[in-house]
Amino acid sequence: MDLFRIFYKWAIAALFVTWLPLITGCDKLLDAGSPPNKVITPQVYKSDSLAQAALIGIYFKMMENFGPHNGYMSRFPGFSCDELFRTNTIEQDQPFLTNTIPSNNLTIWFIWTNTYGYIYQCNDVVEGLTGPNSITPALRNQLLGEAYFLRAFSYFYLVNLYGDVPLVLTTNYSQSARIPRTPIDDVYKQMIDDLKAAQDLLTNEYVTTPDYPTARVRVNRLAVKALMARIYLYRGEWANAAGSATEVIQSDSYQLETNVQQSFRYDSKEAILQFMPVSNAYNTAEGSMFVPIVPNGRPAIILCDSILKYMDPLDKRKAWVRTVTVGGKQYNSPYKYKLNTGTPREEYNMVLRLAEQYCIRAEARAMQGQLPDAVNDLNTVRKRAGLPDLTNITTQTQALVAVEQERRMELFAEWGHRWFDLKRWPAITPTHPDEKRIDEVMNALRPATWKTTAVLWPIPNSEIIRNPSLTQNEGYN
Amino acid sequence: MKKVLGYLVMVCCISVVKGQDEVPGRQGHSLEKALKVLKSKGLFKDVVTDKRLMKLAEPVYVPLDIADDSLLQRIFAEQPYLKYNLIANRLAISRKTDAEIESSRAHFERKVNGIVLTDASSPVQDASVQLRSRRYGVATDSLGNFSIVWSAGDTLDITHVNYKPVSLAWKGTGKSINVQLVLKDPMPPVAITTGYFSREKGSTAGGSQVKVGNFPNTDVLKIIHENIPGVFAPPSSGLPGTTHKFQFRGPTSLGAIVELNYRPSNSPLFIVNGIPWAPSLRPVNQLTTMVGVPSAPGVGATGFDPFFTINPLDIESITVLKDAEATAIYGARGANGVIIITTKKSTSKKPRLVVSASYGVGYSLPAMSLMNTSQYLAMRREAFRNDNITPTPARAPDLLLWDTTRYMDYNKLLLSGTANNLNEHFSFSQGDSLFQFLLNGGFSSQTSALPSNIYGKRWSLLSDFSFRSKNRKIKTGITAYVSTSENKWLSDNVMFATLLAPNAPYLTDSAGNLNWKDKGVPFRNPLSYFRNTDFIHTGNALFHTYLQYKILPKLRFETSVGYQQINVEEENKFPISAQNPDPTPTGIYNEAQNRFTTWIVEPGLHYTDTILKKVQVQGLLGASWSSQENDRWRRSYTGYTNDGLLGIPEDAQGSNYFSDKSRYLFLSTFARLKLNYKNIYFLSLIVRRDGSSRFGPENRYANFGAIGAGWIFWENANKTSFAKLRGSFGSTGNDQIGDYAYLNTWNTAAQYYQGLPGIYPTGLANPYYQWEVTRKLEAGVELHLNDNLSAIITGYRNRSKNQVMNFLLPGQVGFGNIVKNFPAIIQNTGIEADIAYKKTWGNFSWCNKLTLAIPQNKLIRFDDLENSGYAKYLMIGKPLNIGIVQRFAGVDGNTGLFTIADPEERLAINLDPVFFGGFRNSFRFKQVELTTYLEFRRQKAPHFMSYIYSNSNLSPGQTNIDFYTNQPVELENRWRQQGDEATWQKVSTLTSSTVKNAIGNWVNSDAQLVDASYLRMKNVQLAFTLPDGFCKKRFIKAASVYANAENLFTITPFKGADPELQTPFSLPLQRTFTIGLQVTL
Structure with a gap:
């Protein structure tokens, strides 16, 4: 009998336990909360540490895998011009080596979508920190400034690779999904605006952490000025370019390493901005791509012969070229980064460095007719390379040829400098007024496949399918 | 509150007391005896009647001690068929007229x-x-x-x-x-299964059930695949414990574009002992194994299947619910059907112990046959000739440096072993009318044909206890199932190693060390794979308890509570010894854990009554609440310099960590009404309101409903044969879109930047998406002729709309897709037949059963398909599972390259099975029974060469870093010289764009999709039941022995790979021979 009493008590209890909540609090029973180990957007800009993490997340995504800001800019633009070549054929690289990139090429799609991914993160931080938030003002300024810089930095590569690109400044997909290609001038205007905003928000000091007290891996005001100098140069605003470069050079924060072998190390004194690798598998993406695993192995990616041909025999920067002989054949490959492996961690990915600023100022001064000043800047770079001062530079053309030579020797296999330079410079001996330097060079290098329209990569066709208001670049379908 | 509770308790007390054992009927007298007594008391003198009439008499309960005039009247008032007349002391008894009987019936x-x-x-x-x-x-x-x-x-x-x-x-x-x-009469061990709802004659719902036999079977999904019409669940590999592909009345959901071949969003809802099976059909391992990357969708998305932890011998029945009405019972998540697995229950009265054991050997079915050395060398030389390149030692070490007389058949090396399968199981049960108890225990172990100790082992324990109160008001029980499994696999697909050049150097040196190069030319040693081990340990604990309480005679309360935890732990190793020693390798150690925890509570009120005397009513008011939590992490340690230290975190140079947690809640309330008129007409109505935490707060709830009707339009007199028509219509939902997709979530960066943690947004969030709805319409005819013939033929049409899908967005928004509703409509129609026939001639009996399904899937609507990212994969009016290809125009006789007819033309080739089914036969003579099972399927599938051609490293004629350069012998029929009419294009050592484009022509053409139909003798079993006399002498109740052969032969036009697996680089299925014994003590 007692047993039955216990049982019916169970029954009644079960009835109430199970039915009452159903009647009263349905919503609570269905509230799965937010994911236990994930953050949701409303929390992010209410906490200093989360807001900082959101910004660090941008650097992390850029460095997480090989991608547009981790190695690819040193590789694919190099294939597109007279800088890099391969010793074997692989599917991924081949179209770049013949300047016949199909619009369904995965690499251009990967670069496009990943760069817009970083831009989304920047937009999120900008929206979060310009809207209502509860972040300490000093931290807010630092984070916002970095986000502005990284957004401009990302757009810089997009416009130089693809031409007009949609200017997306919001995280709202219903707006951004339909944006057509924005004229390149407007995109540049936005970059300048972003950089100006960043320059006001940031200081000349680097943000450091106890683990990395000297690392220059976060954007500071001088990095902003350095990118501004480059953008003004690309836009032909010579005085502004020279002015910004001067500010960086005169800040006394940087020195050219006298030993060129030091230039790309984590403690390089000429670094204005470096990205810190996050993977344990390699030091830098460039080192991993360009330096063969086997000590005397044949490199897969090699430098075009012309670079070494034009390099002065005395040039100390020969140390940036790795030369091996395999099977009786000599191979030269980029060797700015020395390490292929993950340990020891000694190299960071160099983004902006002082030598480029000298080159920028030299070019800007030359364009303004300040030839001696221009030559001075070039000589500063040459001196570090162990080369004698330039003499006999009397005309602007000579000065510009010298600038090209110096930029080529200094900046090869780095962030696509050569490809971008060739595209913006006019031909030295033009056969028609609009001819660009790139046509001159590529017609000589790849006469069979080069077309003027190849200066821009195609817009990925899957993007055009998904956003029909996008148009394809000329020369592609 | 307290008062109410007290009152309820009181009421229940009273009803319990009142409900104590019913008073047995009073002792009555027969009419004859009663009349004798009355005669002796002198009420009358004589009785005039017919003896036969007295058979219609009912017992008399009227007390006879007080004899008065009304006594006779009172006695006959209780006689339905008899009346009396008292004329002059003579009692005349006669039969009432029919009209009189009818009028007094009430x-x-x-x-x-x-x-x-x-x-x-x-x-x-x-x-x-x-x-x-x-x-x-x-x-x-x-x-x-x-x-x-x-x-x-x-x-x-x-x-x-x-x-x-x-x-x-x-x-x-x-x-x-x-x-x-x-x-x-006990059915033969492999019984002709009965359709689920035939046991409940009046059911209007569609579904099937299979009772699981007593002889071991390898896994649960295989039983479903072989027994339920319309379910198609072939294994994805011959490895013990791998996931199955699964198809069930066609896909209903588009899902993400990357899921077009796999569609986890189309998995049915699995219920094991009342608990939703959290992983569904997804692989639960996280680390990459020899069968693929578990997280990546696609055909290759294979991994460890947690159903491996369930011993088929512990399963009582598997029920598959298909139509709207049937699935509505189990929740709105039934858009893709519901599969209910129930473990064995305690039923026995006397103590009973059943012990069974079996042992089997397995041999690998043939893999893709490859060229021998002379064919291979000729092919390679020809490739150089085709390219006008003179082979040099650097380019052609296999031709110029290596020994060209050496020959090794790597298929033979890898697959000629023997697998051992062992199964041991016991089952003990005992009970009486109130208590019942069952305890099962089992162990099974399976190995593979590979020359390494690859195995899957499982230990399981099932206990079931049920209790019923004496007054039959309370019934309760608890089932506990605890099992653990251990699988040793490899972490890399060893099947690719069969492509190693057949004249490659010896794999080991005289000291037994792995050889990695010959004459300075490196190659990847096939034996190295066996050192990259992968361990998967799984624990599965499942508890289910229920309580039924009869509140009133017509009202019953039922509640059940279930809890389950599946815990998967993995470790895999890439030791230095398994890697080419040339560029000083380092070791890698990965570990991972994946835990699923499920709770479910299901209360319900059941009401049974009869209204208007002829209509039986069954009502149910129920609710269900479940919570599923998933907690997983994985960690990778890299840079070990010593194999002995592998796995010690401190000795790793780098590590990488990932973790994820999610929670899923589901709540539903429902009401069901079933009406039954005269056991001829049946009607069933279900309405339910369901809520799922996978939707934003505004869109969590949705209403679903179903209606079903049945009509027995013919029935024989003793009710053993009947024919029935039934139909149902209703809606069900689908919420298989992943957790938290409505929230803007951020992930934690796997590594620090500058020593600082980072977070990044995981995707775009859409708080507005809603339930995907499938409307199901089904009709069926059932015919049962005694026990000899049963035929069930069902037709259905299901339409799924308001598709929740990962809609593709341009990359410029930052992410490639967003979960949202899209007005696409997918239709599934089809016919399923399940026909069983049994005939007995004396001692000989023959049973057979045919299952057949003819499914048809169709995309009805997809707005602006041409301009969407889906244009490459889908076509309006065609199934979802198609290959959109060009027409193949053969190999050009001059260039030796593949060509296509018209670059603009597009063909859609259906990759779904056209029809499939099985044919089971069972012959029995006295104690001997022979059972065969034939499986057949008509379908198209990618040609095995497409796995070679679509991997640019394996392009015929070319070398690659591993030296996996051998090719299928099929390529003997290739273009060699001008004018050749060949099947395959010329071989080339280069990856020039012409060769590559030509390969693209073939890969994107209809030639790539070939007939993969097959007829396979899946199973032959000979069983012998020992005679009773023999058993009795040895004090055993029953015993049987059996022999079983699986995958005996296959008839198929499909070459190079197994038509069931379809991929040439997965471990082939086994042909197994098993002997076993089962003894009941």
């Missing part, structure tokens, strides 16, 4: 309560209790109880598909009857 009806039990005194649910003359009946509830108004003179037929029928003649005595049913 007086002779009794309400009877009863219980139907087995001979072991456990209740029989869903037994049909029917009045013979009036075609009116009821079904017993889960406690075996029934209540019926029984008319005088009528016979009560109690039938159940599994038991011998019992008939009871009307007796005026008592109000309670107790019926015991005896099982029909």
Whole structure:
């Protein structure tokens, strides 16, 4: 009998336990909360540490895998011009080596979508920190400034690779999904605006952490000025370019390493901005791509012969070229980064460095007719390379040829400098007024496949399918 | 509150007391005896009657001690068929006229309560209790109880598909009857399964059920695949414990574009002992194994299947619910059907111990046949010739440096081993009418044909306990299933190693060390794979308890609570010893854990009544709440310099960590009403309101409903044969879109930047998406002729709309897709047949069963398909599972390259099976039974060469870093010189764009999709049951021995790969031969 009493008590209890909540609090029973180990957007800009993490997340995504800001800019633009070549054929690289990139090429799609991914993160931080938030003002300024810089930095590569690109400044997909290609001038205007905003928000000091007290891996005001100098140069605003470069050079924060072998190390004194690798598998993406695993192995990616041909025999920067002989054949490959492996961690990915600023100022001064000043800047770079001062530079053309030579020797296999330079410079001996330097060079290098329209990569066709208001670049379908 | 509770308790107390054992009927006298007594008392002198009339008499309960004039009147008032006349002291008894009987019938009806039990005194649910003359009946509830108004003179037929029928003649005595049913002749071990709802004759829902036999079977999904019409679940590899592909009435959901071939969003809802099976069909391992990357969708998305932890010998039945009405019972997540797996229950009366053991050997089915050395060398030389390149030692070490007389058949090296399969199981049960208990335990182990100790082992323990109160008001029970498994796999697909050049150097040196190069030319050693081990340990604990309480005779309360935890731990190793020593390698160690925790509570109120005397009503008001949590992490340690230190975190140079947690809640309330008129017409109505935490707060709830009707339009007199029409219509939902997709979530960066943690947004969030709805329409005809023939033919049309899908967005928004509703419509139509026939000639009997499904899937609507990212994969009016290809125009006789006819033309080739099914035959002569199972399927599948051609590293003629350069012998029929009419294009050592484009022509053409139909003898089994006399002498109750062969032969036009697996680089299935013994003590 007692047993039955216990049982019916169970029954009644079960009835109430199970039915009452159903009647009263349905919503609570269905509230799965937010994911236990994930953050949701409303929390992010209410906490200093989360807001900082959101910004660090941008650097992390850029460095997480090989991608547009981790190695690819040193590789694919190099294939597109007279800088890099391969010793074997692989599917991924081949179209770049013949300047016949199909619009369904995965690499251009990967670069496009990943760069817009970083831009989304920047937009999120900008929206979060310009809207209502509860972040300490000093931290807010630092984070916002970095986000502005990284957004401009990302757009810089997009416009130089693809031409007009949609200017997306919001995280709202219903707006951004339909944006057509924005004229390149407007995109540049936005970059300048972003950089100006960043320059006001940031200081000349680097943000450091106890683990990395000297690392220059976060954007500071001088990095902003350095990118501004480059953008003004690309836009032909010579005085502004020279002015910004001067500010960086005169800040006394940087020195050219006298030993060129030091230039790309984590403690390089000429670094204005470096990205810190996050993977344990390699030091830098460039080192991993360009330096063969086997000590005397044949490199897969090699430098075009012309670079070494034009390099002065005395040039100390020969140390940036790795030369091996395999099977009786000599191979030269980029060797700015020395390490292929993950340990020891000694190299960071160099983004902006002082030598480029000298080159920028030299070019800007030359364009303004300040030839001696221009030559001075070039000589500063040459001196570090162990080369004698330039003499006999009397005309602007000579000065510009010298600038090209110096930029080529200094900046090869780095962030696509050569490809971008060739595209913006006019031909030295033009056969028609609009001819660009790139046509001159590529017609000589790849006469069979080069077309003027190849200066821009195609817009990925899957993007055009998904956003029909996008148009394809000329020369592609 | 307290008062109310107190009152309720009191009421229940009283009802419990009142409900104590029913008072047995008073002792009555026969009419004859009563009349004798009255005669002796002198009420009359003589009786005039016919002896035969007295058979119609009912017992007399009227007290006879006080004899007065009204006594006779009172006695005959209780006689339904007899009347009397007292004329001059002579009592004349005669039969009432029919009109008189009819008019007094109401007086002779009794309400009877009863219980139907087995001979072991456990209740029989869903037994049909029917009045013979009036075609009116009821079904017993889960406690075996029934209540019926029984008319005088009528016979009560109690039938159940599994038991011998019992008939009871009307007796005026008592109000309670107790019926015991005896099982029909035991079915042969592999029984002709009965359709699920045939046991409940009045069901209007569509579904099938299979009772699992007593002989071991490898896994649960295989049983479903081989027995349920319309379910197509082939394995994805021959490795023990791998996931199955699964198709069930076609895909209903588009899902993400990357999922077009796999569609986890189309998995049915699996319920094991009442608990939703959290991983569904997804692989639960996280680390990459020899069968692929578990997280990546696609055909290759294979991994460890947690169903491996369930021992098929512990399963009582598997029920598959298909149509709207059936699935509506189990929740709105039934858009893709519901599969209910129930473990064995305690039923036995006497103590019973069943012990079984089996041992089998397995041999690998043939893999893709490859070139021998002379064919290979000729092919390579030809490739150089085709390219006008002179082979140099650097380019062609296999031709110029290596020994060209050496030959090794790597298929033979890897697959010529013997697999061992061992299975041991015991089952103990005992019980009485109130308590029942069952304990099962089992161990099984399977290995593979690979020359390494690859295995899957499982230990399982099942216990089931049930209790029923004496007054039959309370029933409760608990089932606990605990199992653990250990699988040793490899972490890399060793099958690719079969492509190593057949004249490659010896794999080991004289000291047994792995050889990695010959003459300075490196290659990847096939034996190295066996050092990259992968361990998967799985624990599965499943508890289910229920309580049924009869509040009122017509009202029952039921609640069940379930809990399950599946825990998967993995480790895999890439030791230095398994890597080419040339560029100093380092070791890698990965570990991972994945845990699923599920709770479910399901209360319900059941109401049974009869209205208007002829309509039986069953009502149910229920609710269900479940919570599923998933907690997983994985960590990778890299940079070990010593194999001995592998796995020690401190000695790793780098590490990488990932973790993820999610929670999923589901709540639903529902009401069901079932009406049964005279056991001829049936109607069922279900409405439900469901909520899922996978939707934003505004869109969590949705209403679904279903209606079903059935009509028995023909039936023979004793109810053993009948024909039925049934149909149903209703809606179900789908919420398989992943957790938290409505929230803007951020992930934690796997590594620090500058020593600082980072977070990044995981994707775009859409708080507005809603349930995906599938409307199902189904009709069926069922015919049952005694036990000899049963035919069930079903047709259905399901339409899924408001598709929740990962809609593709341009990359410029930052992410490639967003989850949202899209007005696409997918239709599934089809016909399924399930026909069983049984014939007996004396000692010989023959049973057969044919299952057949002809599914058809169609994309009805997709707005602006041409301009969407789906244009490459989908076509309006075609199935989702298609290959959109160009017309192949053969190999150009001049260039030796593949060509296509018209670059603009697009063909859609259906990759779904056109039809499939199985044919089971069972021949029995006395104690010997032979059972065969044939499986057939008509389908198209990618040609095995497409796996070679679509991997640019394996392009025929070319070398690659591993030196996996051998090719299928199929390529012998290749283009060699001008004018050749060949099947395959010329071989080349280069990856020039012309060769590559030509390969693209073939890969994107209809030539790539070939006939993969097959007919396979899946199973042949010979069983012998030992004679009773033999057993009795040895004090055992029963014993049988059997021999079993699997995958005996296959007839197929499909070459190079198994038509069931379809991919040439997965471990082939086994042909196994097993012997076994089963003893009942």
